Amino acid sequence: MNNRSQTQRFPLWASLYLALTFAVLAIGFYEAMTAPKEATMGNLYRVFFYHFPHTILSFVFPYMNCVAAFLFLFWRRSNPARALKADAFALASGEITVLYASVGLATGMLWGRAAWGIWWTWDPRLTTYLLLWLLYVSYLLLRKLTTGDQKAVLSAVLAIFAAIDIPICFMSIRWWRTQHPAPVFGGGADSGIDPHMLPAVFWNLAAWAMWGAFVLGLRYTIERRRQGIVAVEAGPVVAPASPVLEVR
Amino acid sequence: MIPFSTLSERHLVYAYCAVWILQFGYGTWLAIQWRRTRKKTTEQSG
Numbered sequence: 065m066n067n068r069s070q071t072q073r074f075p076l077w078a079s080l081y082l083a084l085t086f087a088v089l090a091i092g093f094y095e096a097m098t099a100p101k102e103a104t105m106g107n108l109y110r111v112f113f114y115h116f117p118h119t120i121l122s123f124v125f126p127y128m129n130c131v132a133a134f135l136f137l138f139w140r141r142s143n144p145a146r147a148l149k150a151d152a153f154a155l156a157s158g159e160i161t162v163l164y165a166s167v168g169l170a171t172g173m174l175w176g177r178a179a180w181g182i183w184w185t186w187d188p189r190l191t192t193y194l195l196l197w198l199l200y201v202s203y204l205l206l207r208k209l210t211t212g213d214q215k216a217v218l219s220a221v222l223a224i225f226a227a228i229d230i231p232i233c234f235m236s237i238r239w240w241r242t243q244h245p246a247p248v249f250g251g252g253a254d255s256g257i258d259p260h261m262l263p264a265v266f267w268n269l270a271a272w273a274m275w276g277a278f279v280l281g282l283r284y285t286i287e288r289r290r291q292g293i294v295a296v297e298a299g300p301v302v303a304p305a306s307p308v309l310e311v312r
Numbered sequence: 313m314i315p316f317s318t319l320s321e322r323h324l325v326y327a328y329c330a331v332w333i334l335q336f337g338y339g340t341w342l343a344i345q346w347r348r349t350r351k352k353t354t355e356q357s358g
Contacts, residue, residue: 108320111327178323289349
């Protein structure tokens with residue numbers, strides 16, 4: 065068996081990592097279900113244990129996407145091989161951003177309907193978060209629907225501009241009065257939660273971060289393979305034949 | 313028994329189910345893509 069077919073197998077370390085991730089997810093779920101009831105919302109607040117990690121991580125993956133897009137632009141002429149790797153990583157992190165932001169939106173709306181009586185309100189946090197989701201959906205659509213050499217360049221530029229929304233969205237609950245609750249962590253003297261609820265927060269944050277890293281790596285590998293398939297199908301670049309001129 | 317009688321209880325269940333469906337649905341799609349690209353690269357390498 066050659067080296068190439070060996071590298072195409074799912075590595076043992078990745079299987080072990082995935083098993084560990086599922087174990088941490090299970091612990092996170094158990095902690096979320098057994099944490100003490102909240103005084104005003106009762107059991108409904110348990111949505112927080114899934115909503116919070118996904119929302120925080122949906123602010124991390126776009127930065128990875130931005131850095132990868134920047135590296136792609138930096139290397140695209142000087143080192144095309146590295147630029148392709150950066151482009152694959154940008155695509156992977158862009159997709160994971162949409163995934164995590166979709167979960168953040170869905171859980172937030174389900175929680176909002178039960179807690180506030182409304183599915184949606186145009187407050188600064190929700191609006192900038194929807195904008196973040198739309199920006200990264202448009203990033204993926206741009207990559208999907210365009211062809212040609214400029215596709216990766218245009219999407220990289222969009223990725224860099226889209227990242228501007230992340231700090232605005234993150235700070236919105238500190239800068240403005242919003243329907244969305246004030247920050248639970250790092251929000252001043254009135255912020256924080258009961259210490260008995262902290263294990264559920266951190267186990268779930270660790271679990272969904274581990275899962276995010278796994279799907280990010282898997283998506284990156286798939287995209288690298290796809291780049292290899294496209295390169296082989298395109299075949300070697302052949303210089304056009306010189307016109308034959310007969311000189312008499 | 314999963315509590316499902318009030319709106320709050322239902323939305324708690326929906327939120328957890330939505331997370332699992334989205335995340336593991338994406339994971340399943342990635343697993344399919346992994347198999348497809350592996351098959352193609354194996355064919356190309358001969």
